[in-house]
Amino acid sequence: MLEHQQPFAPLIQGGDTTFVAMSDIQMTWLSGWGFLLLQSPSESALQDALMSHTGLRLPAPQTVSTRGDYALLWLTPKEWLLAAPASETESLQAALTRQMATCLAAVIDMSDALAVCELSGTRCADVLMSGCTLDLHADTFPSGRCSRTGLADIPAILWNPAREPRAVRCIVDRSHARHLRDWLADAAGCPGLPPAQ
Amino acid sequence: MLQITCPCCGPRDEPEFRWGGEVPLVRPGPPEQVSDEAWAEYLFTRDNPKGFVRERWLHALGCRQWFVVVRSTVTHEIRATTRLTDTLPEALT
Missing domain, CATH: 3.30.1360.120 (Probable tRNA modification gtpase trme; domain 1)
Known part of the structure; x- marks a missing residue:
């Protein structure tokens, strides 16, 4: 069954x-998840921002890095999907956007677009x-x-x-x-x- | 079915990809100086050789990256795949 x-x-x-x-x-x-789509050619800046706010490392191609409630999925060479508890998505988006303000980057809330x-x-x-x-x-x-x-x-x-x-x-x-x-x-x-x- | 090695994702089956035509295809310009014949040549004329050709493919259902495939139009044999930014060895083209 x-x-x-x-x-x-x-x-x-x-x-x-x-x-x-x-x-x-x-x-x-699975409910209660939020998703942020991260796009940036500045990998080192994104790595620093992720490390300070989630403790995550950028994963190798076609792999996922996880830490606590967070998971970071590799999507394309310059694109990652961050899965986090839905309650934290908004504050994470604001924090990452602020830290990536000086480089070319997009932090997009995809929580309502995706289902797991x-x-x-x-x-x-x-x-x-x-x-x-x-x-x-x-x-x-x-x-x-x-x-x-x-x-x-x-x-x-x-x-x-x-x-x-x-x-x-x-x-x-x-x-x-x-x-x-x-x-x-x-x-x-x-x-x-x-x-x- | 073809199995194509995407430079980012490795070997995947053909339904994940989309064909994008011959490369190199250089857009003529500036537009106001290009004759009708040259535009027609750019838009419609292709070499369509028998044997190995360089083609653009899109990994539409995977990493969504365009890349170059060297494929035989006779046997479908794939000799090489590279990123668009990499140069292909002359021997493979």
Whole structure:
């Protein structure tokens, strides 16, 4: 059975949230997160600003650096996504903007634009790989890895947060959340997937 | 399906990318001094060779960066991929 929790009640109101699906997969919409999109060619200045306000280091390409409640995801060579508790987003945005005032930089609040779905369970990678071309097995997509790719015909950022328990977070545009929910429910029940262990 | 090695993200499958045409393609100018023939040449005429060509590709569903691919129009073999800012060895073009 694919269990489904919906803290984003207005987002996915209506429709059946209980799915006849295979075991070991749980889909949870994570709430309480805020997102800041950071863009700057001045990596050292951005690094200093992040270090003084969050203690984070800029991550290597396609990886995530984490510290406490903060996570910093690499998106492109000059672009990062900072995940922080929603209550701190506004003050962080103000502080980073102030410190980056002298260089070319953008600090954009994306909290209302993005939704995060966490798919957990031993077979979550199999379900996701039925709709995406990345190899999401733990040896090629280890913990701390993030990649922007296409999932279920929509752009998505996939993030493996931890070695155990097995889980993959999907960050998508909020307007795509219901599509992703429906698609995951279908994919989790697809008879072509490998059987549950 | 092609597997293209993005200079930022590594090997990814073709649906993540968008084709952007031949390079180098130099825009003529200044505009008021360019003849109609030269504009037409710039806009519509392509070499379209048989064999290896240099092309621009966009990693649309990944890092959203444009980069250069050296691809055979006959076999689809990809010899090299580089960032737009890097120079490609002459032997590969």
